[in-house]
Structure formats: C-alpha cells, structure tokens
Amino acid sequence: MDRAEIDARIRGLIEPFNKKGISVGDDTTFAGDLEFDSLTVMDFVAAIEDEFDIIISMNQQAEIENYGQLVDAVCKLQGD
Amino acid sequence: MTDLFSKFDPLIQQREALLASGVEDPFNLVMEKVLSPTRAICNGRETILLGTYNYMGMTFDPDVIQAGKDALDNFGAGTTGSRVLNGTYQGHKECEEALKDFYGMDHAMVFSTGYQANLGIISTIAGKDDYIVLDIDSHASIWDGCSLGNAQIVPFKHNDIDAMGKRLRRIPEGAGKLVVLEGVYSMLGDIAPLKDMIAVARKYDAMVLVDEAHSMGFIGPNGRGVAEEQGVLDQVDFVIGTFSKSVGTVGGFCVSNHPKFEIMRLVCRPYVFTASLPPSVVATAATSIRKLMHGGAKRAHLWENSRTLHGGLKALGFELGTGEPQSAIIAVIMPDLERGAAMWEALLKEGLYVNLARPPATPANMTLLRCSLCAEHSAEQVQTILGMFERAGKAVGIV
Ligand SMILES: Cc1ncc(COP(=O)(O)O)c(C=O)c1O
Numbered sequence: 001m002d003r004a005e006i007d008a009r010i011r012g013l014i015e016p017f018n019k020k021g022i023s024v025g026d027d028t029t030f031a032g033d034l035e036f037d038s039l040t041v042m043d044f045v046a047a048i049e050d051e052f053d054i055i056i057s058m059n060q061q062a063e064i065e066n067y068g069q070l071v072d073a074v075c076k077l078q079g080d
Numbered sequence: 081m082t083d084l085f086s087k088f089d090p091l092i093q094q095r096e097a098l099l100a101s102g103v104e105d106p107f108n109l110v111m112e113k114v115l116s117p118t119r120a121i122c123n124g125r126e127t128i129l130l131g132t133y134n135y136m137g138m139t140f141d142p143d144v145i146q147a148g149k150d151a152l153d154n155f156g157a158g159t160t161g162s163r164v165l166n167g168t169y170q171g172h173k174e175c176e177e178a179l180k181d182f183y184g185m186d187h188a189m190v191f192s193t194g195y196q197a198n199l200g201i202i203s204t205i206a207g208k209d210d211y212i213v214l215d216i217d218s219h220a221s222i223w224d225g226c227s228l229g230n231a232q233i234v235p236f237k238h239n240d241i242d243a244m245g246k247r248l249r250r251i252p253e254g255a256g257k258l259v260v261l262e263g264v265y266s267m268l269g270d271i272a273p274l275k276d277m278i279a280v281a282r283k284y285d286a287m288v289l290v291d292e293a294h295s296m297g298f299i300g301p302n303g304r305g306v307a308e309e310q311g312v313l314d315q316v317d318f319v320i321g322t323f324s325k326s327v328g329t330v331g332g333f334c335v336s337n338h339p340k341f342e343i344m345r346l347v348c349r350p351y352v353f354t355a356s357l358p359p360s361v362v363a364t365a366a367t368s369i370r371k372l373m374h375g376g377a378k379r380a381h382l383w384e385n386s387r388t389l390h391g392g393l394k395a396l397g398f399e400l401g402t403g404e405p406q407s408a409i410i411a412v413i414m415p416d417l418e419r420g421a422a423m424w425e426a427l428l429k430e431g432l433y434v435n436l437a438r439p440p441a442t443p444a445n446m447t448l449l450r451c452s453l454c455a456e457h458s459a460e461q462v463q464t465i466l467g468m469f470e471r472a473g474k475a476v477g478i479v
Binding site for chain 2: 037038039042043046049050053054055057058059060
C-alpha cells in the first residue's frame with residue numbers, strides 16, 4: 001500500500017471523529033485542531049489498528065501530534 | 081521567571097467556582113473522631129461512613145488492635161530502613177507468611193503501599209522490548225507503573241475481550257507480554273470477565289497480573305478475589321493487593337508462584353528504595369489477614385448489604401454504574417459535577433459520607449457518588465442510608 005492509499009483510508013476513518021468537520025491537512029493536530037480527548041484517541045487508534053492490522057503503542061502515539069505524522073507512522077508500521 | 085504552577089490554573093479556577101457556589105469542599109473533609117468502622121464525626125456532624133474501603137470492618141477488630149499495640153511495645157514505632165537493609169522484622173516475615181497461606185501461593189512480597197506494589201512489579205518485570213497490554217480503565221498505580229518502566233504500552237477498551245485479543249495477536253513474535261487486569265474496577269464497581277480474558281492471554285503466551293485490591297476478603301470461596309471466584313486463580317502469575325481496604329490498615333503486596341519471584345526483592349526499586357512498614361502495621365495486617373480467612377458470616381452480610389443498597393437506590397430512580405451489584409461498590413451516576421457536588425453536600429448534611437469521584441479518575445468523564453459498603457453496616461443503617469438518598473435526591477432534583 002502506498003502513502004496515498006494509506007492517507008485515503010485514514011481520511012475515511014477520521015470522518016466520524018471529526019465532529020466539527022475541520023478540513024484535515026498534514027499539519028492538523030489531534031489534540032489542538034481536532035480537539036480529541038483521551039477516549040476519542042483510544043477509539044480512533046483502535047479503528048486504525050483494526051484497519052491496518054497493526055499496533056500503535058502509547059509510546060509511539062506520544063510521538064504523533066499531527067495528521068501527517070500519523071500517516072507516516074502507519075506507512076512505517078505497514079512496511080515493518 | 082515562568083511560574084511552574086500556571087499549568088494548574090484551569091483546575092484552580094474550576095475548584096474556586098465550585099466552592100463559590102457555597103458547597104462544602106468535597107476534597108477537604110476532616111474526620112474529627114472515628115466511632116466505629118461505619119460511624120465518625122465529620123466536619124462536626126455524626127456521619128455514617130459509606131465511602132471508605134473498610135469492606136470487612138477490620139479497623140476496630142479487637143484482636144487486630146491488640147496485635148498492633150503489642151508490636152508497638154515490643155518492636156517500636158518504626159523500622160527506619162528499607163526491607164533489604166535493616167527494615168525486615170519478624171513481623172514482616174509473619175505478614176508474608178499470612179499472605180502465602182491466604183492465597184495458597186509460594187511467594188509473597190510486602191510493599192509499603194498497594195500503589196508501590198503496582199509501581200514496582202509492573203515497571204520491573206516488563207522491560208524495554210516487552211509489551212504491557214492493559215485495560216484502559218486501570219487504576220492510576222497501574223498506569224504509573226507503566227510510565228516508570230520502558231515497555232511498550234498498549235491499552236484496550238474496558239473489559240473488551242476481543243479488543244484485548246486483537247492487540248495480543250499483533251504483538252511482534254518473540255516479544256515478552258504482560259496482561260494487566262483488575263478483579264473489581266473501583267469506579268463503577270464492576271468486575272472483569274477474568275476467566276475468558278485470562279484464557280485469551282494464555283493463548284497468546286502472555287503473563288498475567290491481576291490487581292485484586294477491591295475483592296480481597298469477600299469475593300471467591302476463600303476471599304481470594306475475582307480470579308478465585310471464576311476458577312482461574314491458578315492461571316494468574318501475579319496477584320497485587322493492598323492492606324488499605326479489607327485488611328483495614330496500610331500496605332501493599334504481590335503474591336506469586338513464579339519460581340524466580342524472590343529476585344524481585346533485589347531489583348524492584350519501589351521495594352528497595354523506601355522504608356518498610358512499621359512493626360505495628362504489619363502486625364495488624366497479619367492478624368487481620370488470618371481472621372479474613374474465616375470471615376464467612378461477615379462476607380454473607382456484606383453481600384446482603386450490597387444487594388439491598390443497589391436494589392433500593394435503583395427503586396428510588398437513581399442511575400447506577402452496574403445493572404446488578406457485582407461488588408461492595410455501588411456507583412451512583414450524577415448528571416454533572418455541579419449537581420454531583422450538591423448531592424454530595426446534601427448527603428453530608430443528612431449525615432452520610434460517600435465518595436465524590438470526577439474526571440479524570442472516572443471512566444467516560446462521569447461524575448460519580450461512590451458508595452462502598454462494610455460488613456459492619458447493619459441492615460437498619462442501610463435503610464437509613466436509603467432514606468437519606470431519597471431526601472437528598474429530591475432536594476437536589478436528581479430523582
Ligand atoms: C485497583 C487499585 N490498586 C491499587 C490501589 C492502591 O492501594 P494503596 O491504597 O495500598 O496504595 C488502589 C487503591 O487506591 C486500587 O483501587
């Protein structure tokens with residue numbers, strides 16, 4: 001799967017969590033722009049993990065602040 | 081100079097706003113006198129205690145108190161040292177023997193608190209490339225144990241067997257795995273489906289740690305907890321517990337059948353780098369633990385109290401954390417923090433103390449009035465409590 005396809009899939013997954021319909025770009029932050037609280041983060045991460053059959057540990061999540069970083073992390077985890 | 085305290089401003093403001101509405105400070109209650117396990121003078125009023133973890137009422141047990149007094153006389157007020165240096169007395173060994181007998185396990189290690197037991201065991205056994213898979217609603221001491229160590233932390237949705245299994249399945253081959261569960265989750269008083277969860281953990285070759293802080297002494301045929309109740313205690317590698325609840329004093333422990341368990345005493349920093357419990361505390365704990373082995377009648381009465389309170393509150397129209405009583409904790413769900421605090425205060429004025437719990441300690445941002453029952457609450461007291469809830473609930477407009 002290339003980055004564009006992963007990006008497209010994550011965009012689909014983020015939609016139900018993007019309550020205010022914010023337009024999402026690589027530098028959109030989860031805590032700041034999307035206002036994700038810890039429960040939303042857990043559900044969103046679980047959705048991504050299930051879609052790509054990967055684990056994103058909390059240690060890895062701590063490094064992911066914005067959308068672009070998430071797509072990069074999923075690309076990397078997919079490659080592993 | 082940047083004031084390092086400015087990060088607390090939102091909390092300071094929230095607290096000030098709450099107190100400005102005139103309610104008594106829910107987090108600043110003083111018990112001037114403790115009359116029994118179930119009654120105290122709080123902020124000047126005689127109050128029924130329904131928010132302690134004194135499930136088995138052992139705090140005033142005459143044998144327990146006598147053991148503490150004798151230890152004070154014979155061994156002094158404190159050990160002034162670590163367990164691994166000058167802080168292991170006869171009493172600490174006797175306390176560990178009592179725990180081994182209570183759980184029927186080969187090893188027992190006593191810590192200064194249950195918080196430190198979780199902190200120490202979790203951070204020490206799960207190393208850098210290991211994975212800890214834990215319930216998202218885990219107690220703060222479990223989360224802090226995860227933070228103190230270097231393992232990869234993977235949470236799953238509360239009590240969700242499937243979500244846990246999926247995460248275990250995806251862990252890279254060869255990595256060490258520790259699954260951390262609780263018997264009773266103390267915010268809502270619900271129990272875990274340990275039998276099924278542990279079967280899944282075993283399938284993926286994970287070691288299993290279960291925190292049984294809120295079940296000791298009254299859940300399971302011998303009061304060993306939810307894992308015993310569900311017939312899977314032999315599948316648990318590490319049981320964490322505390323003396324601060326049913327045992328009625330303070331302290332924490334881990335019991336295990338792991339053949340190499342004793343090495344923990346040398347490598348577990350929250351065990352090594354702190355002073356051991358005072359002789360009087362371990363003496364009261366050991367006496368209490370041995371008495372809890374024979375607490376059948378008290379246990380039955382505690383369950384009866386739990387069922388009566390749960391059924392009564394439900395009939396009054398309160399929303400409760402569990403459909404059926406699953407433990408000695410009954411959580412009453414409040415619409416918001418303001419009305420929760422108002423209800424808490426109305427109950428206190430009626431002469432009833434319950435725990436006000438609010439985010440971030442609670443799941444799903446709930447405000448809860450947590451009621452915890454004691455085997456020493458009489459049937460009449462439980463009826464009195466229900467009357468207090470009815471009057472307070474109507475006054476505040478919750479029922
Ligand atoms: C589930 C759980 N584990 C551990 C602890 C810590 O116990 P202690 O009070 O002995 O530090 C508590 C109590 O707050 C608890 O609820």
